[in-house]
Amino acid sequence: MFKRLAESSPAVGIIVDGKPVSARTGDTVAAALLAAGIGHCRTTPVTGAPRAPFCLMGVCFDCLVTIDGVGSRQGCLIPVREGMKVETQLGRREAGR
Amino acid sequence: MVAEGRAAGAGTGDEFDVAVVGGGLVGVATAWGLAREGCRVVVLDEGDRAVRASRGNFALVWVQSKGLGLAPYAGWTIRSSNAWQGFSDLLKQETGLDVSFQRPGGFHLCLSEKELEARATVLKRLHNQPGIVDYKTEILTHDQVKAMLPDIGPEVVGGSFCPLDGHVNSLRLFRTLHTALNARGVTYLPSHRVDNITKDGGEFRLTTPHGEIRAAKVALAAGNANMRLAPMVGLEAPMRPERGQIVVTERLRPFLNHPVVTLRQTDEGTVMIGDSKEESVDPSGLTIGVSATEAERAVRQFPLLANVNVVRTWSAIRVMTQDGFPIYDESKTHPGAFTVCCHSGVTLAANHALTIAPMIARGALDASLVAPFSARRFHVQAAG
Numbered sequence: 001m002f003k004r005l006a007e008s009s010p011a012v013g014i015i016v017d018g019k020p021v022s023a024r025t026g027d028t029v030a031a032a033l034l035a036a037g038i039g040h041c042r043t044t045p046v047t048g049a050p051r052a053p054f055c056l057m058g059v060c061f062d063c064l065v066t067i068d069g070v071g072s073r074q075g076c077l078i079p080v081r082e083g084m085k086v087e088t089q090l091g092r093r094e095a096g097r
Numbered sequence: 098m099v100a101e102g103r104a105a106g107a108g109t110g111d112e113f114d115v116a117v118v119g120g121g122l123v124g125v126a127t128a129w130g131l132a133r134e135g136c137r138v139v140v141l142d143e144g145d146r147a148v149r150a151s152r153g154n155f156a157l158v159w160v161q162s163k164g165l166g167l168a169p170y171a172g173w174t175i176r177s178s179n180a181w182q183g184f185s186d187l188l189k190q191e192t193g194l195d196v197s198f199q200r201p202g203g204f205h206l207c208l209s210e211k212e213l214e215a216r217a218t219v220l221k222r223l224h225n226q227p228g229i230v231d232y233k234t235e236i237l238t239h240d241q242v243k244a245m246l247p248d249i250g251p252e253v254v255g256g257s258f259c260p261l262d263g264h265v266n267s268l269r270l271f272r273t274l275h276t277a278l279n280a281r282g283v284t285y286l287p288s289h290r291v292d293n294i295t296k297d298g299g300e301f302r303l304t305t306p307h308g309e310i311r312a313a314k315v316a317l318a319a320g321n322a323n324m325r326l327a328p329m330v331g332l333e334a335p336m337r338p339e340r341g342q343i344v345v346t347e348r349l350r351p352f353l354n355h356p357v358v359t360l361r362q363t364d365e366g367t368v369m370i371g372d373s374k375e376e377s378v379d380p381s382g383l384t385i386g387v388s389a390t391e392a393e394r395a396v397r398q399f400p401l402l403a404n405v406n407v408v409r410t411w412s413a414i415r416v417m418t419q420d421g422f423p424i425y426d427e428s429k430t431h432p433g434a435f436t437v438c439c440h441s442g443v444t445l446a447a448n449h450a451l452t453i454a455p456m457i458a459r460g461a462l463d464a465s466l467v468a469p470f471s472a473r474r475f476h477v478q479a480a481g
Contacts, residue, residue, distance in 0.1 A: 045348040045366055072347055072406050092366045095248070095349045096401030 029075035042089040116312035119319035121151040122442040130454020153413020156267035161259035169469040180447035197364040203262025320416040331430030335419040343371035
């Protein structure tokens with residue numbers, strides 16, 4: 001659905017739910033997920049409904065993901081890093097993760 | 098939702114058996130109990146901006162520690178704790194709403210040997226009082242606590258456990274009681290702050306900004322405002338409100354099967370952290386240092402909370418009588434006027450609905466149950 005305007009910046013490899021995904025330097029995690037065509041990044045704590053990045057500016061909290069083992073990170077505020085592990089957050093976060 | 102202003106059917110010609118002053122948890126629990134007894138009830142409430150403990154409380158149905166200084170308060174609290182499951186079942190039958198009452202037993206955790214010693218001393222003093230009901234609170238070591246709460250941190254040296262402690266979803270309880278009142282045809286009048294009460298020709302006349310309400314009896318359940326209202330009917334309710342603050346986390350997967358007096362996981366997954374006390378009675382604003390201390394102690398108790406996100410904090414004013422114990426009284430000079438006043442509106446909700454309300458419906462408090470809670474005790478202390 002989303003297309004990059006330019007592919008100029010250097011590639012960065014991240015892992016999403018165990019699978020390699022190619023991102024670009026300067027991408028936020030949320031942008032990288034959207035560009036990779038990943039349909040949703042979490043499910044809600046109560047009804048389990050799927051959610052994808054929405055506001056992309058730190059307000060809506062729909063892009064919460066687990067990053068390098070820490071849950072409920074806002075994907076739209078965190079730039080990708082080589083080797084970063086991103087996981088879909090299913091329902092409620094687990095305390096301690 | 099209930100419309101602001103005068104509800105339909107509450108014209109000046111209407112008369113009520115009982116006017117309950119106060120639409121918080123104490124008022125609505127009492128009003129519901131009165132309606133069950135067949136009384137025609139009106140609840141006179143303030144508006145949305147009322148300083149309302151019912152929306153800010155910590156939602157424990159709590160027994161341990163209650164009664165030091167007034168032994169019958171322990172028995173009264175246990176009575177409500179024991180009645181709570183039945184109370185919640187009745188509400189569910191009437192409304193279909195589940196208030197998520199649970200009584201798995203609760204903890205008071207200590208972060209130093211000194212705290213644990215102080216805790217043990219309090220419990221010993223409590224249990225040594227004549228006429229106390231033993232409610233089986235035990236002091237447990239770190240290992241014994243850890244067997245029941247696997248996620249405690251190394252700094253928890255031990256704590257006390259009482260099998261009668263529990264908790265509830267108190268916002269849902271508040272909503273459920275209002276739903277039940279509505280279903281039973283109770284007249285609920287918001288924005289009807291009571292300015293004055295007189296008794297005239299055998300009935301009470303309550304002055305509000307929207308006119309006068311008349312009723313055969315009056316139950317004052319207005320929290321800290323009972324201090325202002327009680328003298329109008331020959332009663333007294335000495336209060337000393339205090340402020341508490343609560344920190345709420347994001348929803349987490351269940352990890353805590355027992356409520357702790359300062360920390361509990363709700364049925365919806367959020368963790369509430371609280372139990373601060375400040376003399377301030379300003380309901381707006383927060384003392385950040387207080388929230389920070391609460392959060393810091395919570396992380397020492399449960400280190401896995403260290404990275405968890407906080408989604409809300411608030412402060413609320415506790416309803417508190419001068420000595421912390423409930424006040425239930427009936428007026429000698431204005432027969433038919435009662436006070437129902439306490440700090441623990443959640444814990445005692447079952448008693449208010451199922452024990453106090455029937456007494457008010459009959460027109461007399463049962464001294465064998467509530468005599469120790471008369472405000473006359475304050476005069477004894479003054480004389481001593």
